[in-house]
Amino acid sequence: MAPDLLRLDPATFQLPVGRIRAGYYSDAYFNSTKELLEAEDRHPQVLMQVFQKQDSLLGGVDEAIAVLKVGAGHVGLDGVWLPAWDDLVVHALHEGDPIAPHETVMTIEGDYTQFAHLETVYLGTMARRSLVMRNVRTVVDAARGKTILFFPARHDHWLVQTGDGWAAHVAGAIGVSTDAQASWWGGRGVGTVPHALIAAFGGDTVAASRAFAHRYRDTINVTVLVDFDNDSARTAVEVADALGDELWGVRLDTSESLVDVALADLGEDAPTGVNVELARRVRIALDDAGHQRVKIVASGGFDAAKIQQFEDAGAPVDAYGVGSSLLRGQNDFTADIVRVDGAPIAKVGREERPNPRLVRVP
Structure with missing residues (x-):
């Protein structure tokens, strides 16, 4: 695939931008994390790594990127939303790419407070679309x-x-x-x-x-x-x-x-x-x-x-x-912080796994 040329425009998805920014669809603990870090003026620069555990096809990645593009940021002192996509560095595979167990399919680098509240949404998006994509490809191959x-x-x-x-x-x-x-x-x-x-x-x-x-x-x-x-x-x-x-x-x-x-x-x-x-x-x-x-x-x-x-x-x-x-079935994705302020910091067993197949998302 030609890098980035085939990615779907965020407008395609007609996302409920206000609710995504407000954390309406997010697990409460991610919203709490964002609020606490902001309240303490703590802004860790992190590398977030996303993967799943099966031989599969990657679906929903363009939608996940769209979630980050419209949802990353914070509310300023005047109550106006300040977007932060331009401050993030995102690398990802493409829609339909074959993926292996534990292969890194996307990374997000930047101030964690700007995108902590989006994890539930972008992971769920990839989980659902990858499940359908993998299942369809299986019957296509059988046919x-x-x-x-x-x-x-x-x-x-x-x-x-x-x-x-x-x-x-x-x-x-x-x-x-x-x-x-x-x-x-x-x-x-x-x-x-x-x-x-x-x-x-x-x-x-x-x-x-x-x-x-x-x-x-x-x-x-x-x-x-x-x-x-x-x-x-x-x-x-x-x-x-x-x-x-x-x-x-x-x-x-x-x-x-x-x-x-x-x-x-x-x-x-x-x-x-x-x-x-x-x-x-x-x-x-x-x-x-x-x-x-x-x-x-x-x-x-x-x-x-x-x-x-x-x-x-x-x-x-x-x-x-x-x-x-x-x-039917499941194709769950997981996201882990694997680096903080330039230093390797990760849950045991979830260390950084660089993937040369990843492409920078503009």
Whole structure:
């Protein structure tokens, strides 16, 4: 990456600047530390070192830098905020950089009182975005070049969508489901004909699909859920027959507790949910009906392990929709002072670890 040229502008994040400066989102002990040091006119010049403990990808670092740019400083005697970013020296890796356990990903040098209150915010930002980025990259790798659609929006609070979508984008997801998730790179959310729309058309998947395609065919790849009647192969062919070239793909989303009608001949051995054999039978049905160009999207309980299973079995799937599994786990970051007024001072086991990969942030 070209140093700094690809960093997101702080305005991108629409940060609540006043509350960040006031310590509203910070652990109380960091606010107390800042207040005490200022009250005693104590201004240690420190080197703060940030790291985490896994093989991962670095996410949220541009947002963390933005927090420092708008939040570092103090309130002057006249009650006006005096910014201090220009007095700090910050070095950092870039969004999407691979990182190793205990590798230093960012350092902050300067008067500690100017940024003590920001630690909770910048660490939490990197923890969340790195978690999503690492999880997405894992499923992208498992899919072996096939499209990953990032569909976890309904599984978490709406406020996390923007940064999570950016993290997924950097990690290799091709599509996201909400405009918020796509906003930081100027994209739009994508989706499929949902079950709710089919229900609104009286359970008629073809009718819902026709209406959807008529309105949106020029702006998105029309993709239709085909499991409303739990007969995915039949429904896929009916939709393909009705929409013709307007149909991009069909999406398999059978409940994990159900056996699709297409597999009824397998009896008690029939697998439930979306499985390799179901994908094969839908593919065969589409091909036999002359719809070889129609893509198959598989969703419903997918994670890296399930995608790996499908790929190892040669499943005829063109894209995977992945949801809640992309939000699971943890990728915590830690910040430690490792130098004070030029002298090495650190908690035992957290000594300074210089990293030549770090780039100065202007």
